Amino acid sequence: MNEQFTEEEYRKRLTEIDRGSYKTFSVLLERYHDLWRTTFHRQHQALVNATQCSGDLFYNCQNVRHSFGVIESRDCAYCYDAGHMQDCQDAYEPAFNCELQYDCHACNRGKRIAACSVCYDVVGCAYCDMCHNASHLFGCISLKHKEYCILNKQYTKEEYLALLPAVIGRMQSDGTWGEFFPASLLPFAYNETVAQEYYPLDRASAEERGWRWKEEEHAPPNSKKVISAAQLPDHIKDTPDDVLNWAIRCEATGKLFRIVKQELLYYRKMGLPLPRLHPDERYRQRMAFTNSRKLFERTCAKCSKTMETTYAPDRPEIVYCEDCYLKEVY
Numbered sequence: 001m002n003e004q005f006t007e008e009e010y011r012k013r014l015t016e017i018d019r020g021s022y023k024t025f026s027v028l029l030e031r032y033h034d035l036w037r038t039t040f041h042r043q044h045q046a047l048v049n050a051t052q053c054s055g056d057l058f059y060n061c062q063n064v065r066h067s068f069g070v071i072e073s074r075d076c077a078y079c080y081d082a083g084h085m086q087d088c089q090d091a092y093e094p095a096f097n098c099e100l101q102y103d104c105h106a107c108n109r110g111k112r113i114a115a116c117s118v119c120y121d122v123v124g125c126a127y128c129d130m131c132h133n134a135s136h137l138f139g140c141i142s143l144k145h146k147e148y149c150i151l152n153k154q155y156t157k158e159e160y161l162a163l164l165p166a167v168i169g170r171m172q173s174d175g176t177w178g179e180f181f182p183a184s185l186l187p188f189a190y191n192e193t194v195a196q197e198y199y200p201l202d203r204a205s206a207e208e209r210g211w212r213w214k215e216e217e218h219a220p221p222n223s224k225k226v227i228s229a230a231q232l233p234d235h236i237k238d239t240p241d242d243v244l245n246w247a248i249r250c251e252a253t254g255k256l257f258r259i260v261k262q263e264l265l266y267y268r269k270m271g272l273p274l275p276r277l278h279p280d281e282r283y284r285q286r287m288a289f290t291n292s293r294k295l296f297e298r299t300c301a302k303c304s305k306t307m308e309t310t311y312a313p314d315r316p317e318i319v320y321c322e323d324c325y326l327k328e329v330y
Contacts, residue, residue, distance in 0.1 A: 001035055020236040022273035040301065040318045042325045043309045045291060054295065056310045068293045068310075080293070103180050115180050127181070138164060189214035198293045221258045223247035229276035236273050239264070243274070250278035300324055 005013060018024045050058035055067040062074040070076070073085040080092045088094065088101040095108045104110065105117040113119065114126045122128065123135040131140055135147045136157075143149060148160035150167065171177035190196060190211040191203075203213045229251040233239050244264060247256040255278040267274060275282060291310040298313050299306055300321035307321045320328065 001031060002039065018235075020271045020273055022232070022234050022276065025273050037316050038318070040320045040325065040328065041311065043300075043307050043311075043319060043321050045310065047322075054308060056291065056293075066295065103178070105180075114178070117181070129181075136160060138167065183210040183212075186212060188212075197287050218255055221247040221256050223256075223258065226256065232274050232276065234273070236267050236271060239268075239274060248274075248276075250281055251276050252281050253278055255280070302328075 017028070044056050044058075046057050046059070047053065048059045050061045050064070052063045053061050053067075054065050055070070057069045058064065058067075059071040061070055061072070064070050064073055064075075064079065065077040067076060067079040067082070069081040070079055070085070071083040073079070073083060073088075076082075076085050076088045076091070078090045079085060079088055079094070082088075082091055082093060082098075083095045085091065085094060085098040085101070088098055088104075090103045091098070091101045091105075091107075093106040094101055094104060094110065097109050097111075098107065099111045100113070101107060101110055101116075102114045104113055104115065104119075107113060107116050107119045107122065109121045110116065110119055110123070110125075112124045113122055113128075116122065116125055116128045117130070119125060119128050119131045119134075121133045122131055122137070125131065125134065125137040125140075127139045128134075128137050128143075129141045131137055131143045131146075133145050134140075134143055134149075136149075137143060137146065138150045140146070140149050140152050143152060146154070148155050148157050150160065150163060155163065168177055176182075190201065190206040190213060192214055201209075206213050224245050226247045226249065228249045232243075232248065241264075243259055244261055247258060249256055257278045259274060264274075266272075277285070292312065293310070294312070295308050295310060296312050297306055298309050298311060298319060301318045302320050302324040305321050307319075309319055311317055311319045
């Protein structure tokens, strides 16, 4: 709790904390949340050797705009969970020697490509999916070691170069050129994807944008006993092996969940109490505690300077600009 100890005092203090008790755990968690709310926070969560960058979570980057989770990159914009890029825009999860990518997803070692998904070691491709070690492909799926193909059909270099402008021209005329694959091809519903975690929508808003929605279906666990989370033993040492046969009702959502053997062994080894919340609810709460992938204007709590940060103005944390934070900690 930000209190300094000697090593001996620290180890003694740890032995005094009964971490196997859920009551103790709940008290400590609330104390931590109080500490989080009353301690000042940095304008950015992590900017290490990052110059002329806007967004958050950068390492060794230069001139990367409105991006999040980027390492070893320069001259990029609107990129997420990415690394080792140059001159890329609107890219999600690319890595390793990526250059001139636009509107792509998970394309490693891809150069001069647009609107591609999960393509590795490709050059000069557009609208391709799952193509590897290839070049000069358009609208192709699952091709390897190929070049000069359109819709998976092989052409000579001369035929390809003659036909491609007509295909692009048709897409330009109907307004689809430069856009990613249409929503009608999405393999998952919006609320099944990571997008729902960072940019949550309700069903009506998702369907209004043309995205599918999947209602959750939870089959009840096949258990001989159902108990409420409040009925669980407070301490892990008092938890019987038979808990593996119980269905536990989440105290927040009412959903039933099970404890599996490997999980119980881990809690016992680490001296941790059994959870009282459904795994989905635990994950939701962790995500709610993290910063969003949006940028906001907010006033520094120390010098009142306007700054750009991922802490929304209505969040309760005390946020310092970079200069004030560094002065305070150093």
